[in-house]
Amino acid sequence: MPKRQCEEALTKLFEYIDGELSDEELLRIGAHLKECPPCEAEHRINEKIRLLVSKANGESAPHQLRERVLSTIQMARTEAT
Numbered sequence: 001m002p003k004r005q006c007e008e009a010l011t012k013l014f015e016y017i018d019g020e021l022s023d024e025e026l027l028r029i030g031a032h033l034k035e036c037p038p039c040e041a042e043h044r045i046n047e048k049i050r051l052l053v054s055k056a057n058g059e060s061a062p063h064q065l066r067e068r069v070l071s072t073i074q075m076a077r078t079e080a081t
Helices: 003-011 013-017 023-035 037-057 063-080
Strands: none
Touching: 003 013, 003 023, 003 037, 003 063, 013 023, 013 037, 023 037
16 A cells, blocks of 8 residues: 555544545545554444543543644654654
8 A cells, every 4th residue: 555545544534434525535545444454443442442432521622732743643653653
């Protein structure tokens, strides 16, 4: 699997889970997840995290917090490669 496709899928994973991507992006990321076991595993983990967080208090995180968390995750992924 090309590294670029994995990077895109992982970068947009939360938006994918939340259905915030365009139809084209949803299809592209979904197709990638079906073909890439490591990215699909990350997808399942993030879905579980989202479910646990939503059960915790029912409130949405502020947009700025969400952006900081996504940025931190992306930086950690970049450092790991």
